[in-house]
Amino acid sequence: MPQFINKRQDIVTQALDGLVRASGGRLARLDGFPHIRVVVRADWDQGKVALVSGGGSGHEPSHAGFVGRGMLTAAVCGDVFASPSVDAVLAGILAVTGEPGCLLIVKNYTGDRLNFGLAAERARALGRKVSMVIVDDDIALPDLPQARGLAGTLFVHKIAGHAAETGLDLDAVTAVAQSVIAETRSIGMSLGTCTVPGSPREDRIAAGMAEMGLGIHGEPGVEQVAFSDADNAIARMIAKLAPNLDAGNQVVLLNNLGGTSALEMSVLAHSLLTSSLADRMTHLVGPAALMTALDMHGISISTLTANPAHLEALAAPVEVSAWPGLGAVSPVSVLPMPNGIRAQTASASANGAVRAVVTCVCETLLDAEGDLNELDAKSGDGDTGSTLAGAATALLAQMDQLPLNDRSSLLRSISQSLGQTMGGSSGVLMAILFAAAAEADDTGKSLTDVLEAGLSRMQQIGGAKLGDRTMVDALVPAIAALPEGISAAAEAAREGADRTAGMTRARSGRASYVSAAQLSGHVDPGAEAVARIFAALNRDA
């Protein structure tokens, strides 16, 4: 499985340097590469309680991505899914711990507990005040004496971070962290495993199944369950969480384990916030990737009692771009549709000459249906004739409702009719031409000026230029010749249409995907339609 990395052993050091470079000067790192990988706040003055977390890498943005004012002071980063060494943790502690002391926030994995624990002892021996909390928010294995630390760790980072930022002392910050841990629960579910750099991807989840109760290192879940859809997945997770929740309202953190698309995450947010626990979910963090397992296609849900102190701490601003903020959950605010979407109908009016012109155009298109389809089949899907004939049939049927004696209204009515009945790109383009012509229409303006305004807007939006082998190649010369009379216009349209047979490189529309050899010698069907319309109008004039 290829990945965007360089040498395997450089992944973490390069990723951390990338993070530091991209931090806008907010972050720095210790001079301990390659073995000691510690990211610290660049602006830290040791004046408050320091918060140090970390663990194996592969959980980004945890933990280095949460270093910043209001959250962590330093992150100590091990190899992918491996605890950092005692020396690395000690370096992190010593680098940031001043007189107020340091709280270590450690996820409940043996390696992390031990290495952070011994580092804490060594830091104490060097005269530092250090306390340590163990996050064990996983509820997947109720009988396990040592529950794992999952994304609920973010609640601890944020709330303890706020406590430290407001100047509480080490005992108070530690007590805050302990109280958050006591009230945090998490459960995860996944549709796939993760790709550990340099290792093949394990494929242990059968089609139609999902793993529930999983950790953040690709370890198998507690159980495989049938997977049907997002609503059911959330319902299963909620069923696991519900009996473990403390009473009262909950803040919910919806975490992307790394490989779930943003579209799915929003669908899952919808499922979560309409689930059986929705009434108690008053606040939400995410959906966001906060504690990942590399590229795992899965999620976790973490909950925390929504008391006022927790909410205030979670809502406090931080200088950490990976923190998505806290939002109050609200029902979907639905605004009424604006007026004007449905087109206004102009009053019908009579004008025999105009009626004759419109009728002539429509009947010409009906007569040409077969020929135009045949031409289109050379370069497209063979439906130009039918598309135009359909629009013509519809317009003929609407003839008695059209404002035939009001040019501007008529142009707008034709635009509306074509937009609704013609379909496809060409229908929209013709609708734009007539709408823009209507907009340009004004007392004293010539039909040529009006049509040219429409044509120009259509070209601007559609992008077709002269020579691109479209109807524009007939329309432009025809309209330009209109002041000289309909006969000149018909002649110009025909010449323009015929020129398209020599255009072997279509640069617009569907024909742009067809080879020159296939196009050569055939007139563009749109241009042919224009030529036939002007010819008919000239004949009837």
Next chain:
Amino acid sequence: MPQFINKRQDIVTQALDGLVRASGGRLARLDGFPHIRVVVRADWDQGKVALVSGGGSGHEPSHAGFVGRGMLTAAVCGDVFASPSVDAVLAGILAVTGEPGCLLIVKNYTGDRLNFGLAAERARALGRKVSMVIVDDDIALPDLPQARGLAGTLFVHKIAGHAAETGLDLDAVTAVAQSVIAETRSIGMSLGTCTVPGSPREDRIAAGMAEMGLGIHGEPGVEQVAFSDADNAIARMIAKLAPNLDAGNQVVLLNNLGGTSALEMSVLAHSLLTSSLADRMTHLVGPAALMTALDMHGISISTLTANPAHLEALAAPVEVSAWPGLGAVSPVSVLPMPNGIRAQTASASANGAVRAVVTCVCETLLDAEGDLNELDAKSGDGDTGSTLAGAATALLAQMDQLPLNDRSSLLRSISQSLGQTMGGSSGVLMAILFAAAAEADDTGKSLTDVLEAGLSRMQQIGGAKLGDRTMVDALVPAIAALPEGISAAAEAAREGADRTAGMTRARSGRASYVSAAQLSGHVDPGAEAVARIFAALNRDA
């Protein structure tokens, strides 16, 4: 390929409702579901120029995720990878456009151009001031007359959003957007395709290859290139971009197409900011998922001239959590390692009685090596004896350097020695015991109190309780009996060790993975070591 969705036709509406629910009341939507899917700012008062964007879904957080003060006013969302209808766009325009007018920001795809274009005509016919810009930042196909719109669109959203927020009029906001488009370039590269809901995933990229010059709908790239690593991938993209850049410094946007892990994104940021163009990249947006192609494992790089006006607009705060902010690129700030990582050596001192005790303990462990290995083989990997013997050998060799006449220093020295020489979890745990004992040591404290403090800290960090079938089961009763004399302690240690043979459920350490039948009748090797040590000390006393 399973996904966290419900019915295919509900994906976009449910995702948008999820987004609105999770917005903390910042967003609302129009009452047009299922066909008209428009997300708008809930706080919008039509007092400034409105910014409307949108297009097919599948690019989240684009575009609805960027609706908020300082960026978009409304987003019009089509089906996955399909343009929204004219009616939907018109609804979006009419819902947010007041007297100052509305700018449509449209990516350069035919469907979007036409539907947004016709909607603009209809909105104008209804008396609204509407302008429209087309984003065409893709440089993959230099000869294509209609370059695609890619993640560079975010520069337009942000900078035009700032212009509108500061109160510029429609012409001025439009001119700003046009100038950004003129100076924006993008190129993408991917290692895989994306999973369109309901469709099988296409697998057209051979091992060792990547696609360059791709779009954001899973369409094939302009070319397949050999893929070796992140540095090379960035170098290839930079080589494409460089000849297309305007002079001067650049803001770079590093976009995750959806399926690239955060760890890889940071490695890529490192590659980018150490590339041949690094000197000209003064500012960075991301790395972040801004314009995705569902779950595509790829990235895009977008550049924009870094002039002061652009930088000011990009840095302005917004109420949009998907916007990652602008950072000035800086060299990696490397702080010196703190002092104290290397353990201080205590001054050696002599004490014959203490030397005899330490020697007795070490020699007992050396004698027990084979027996302990044998016991460990019943429940583990059979190395407990060798691990302890190795630590004992090392300690004996250090005897003349130990501060034998200073109890606290001696405990700390033993901790350091065990931490360095013993290896594994047990080495760290023993190091914690002796370090915490040293910390607790004080004039007048009994050895029992000091050892109990160490033991308690070790249990707290390691998590082992009485009855968990570990050395704790011998250590706790032995140390508790120490005030009654070494003979009582030895007896208690032996009883405690023997009890572990009846403990068939290990709850801690490696034996927790072994079945009850395999454990039954065998003493835990760690507890056995403790019992033998106390027996030897009693014998020599």
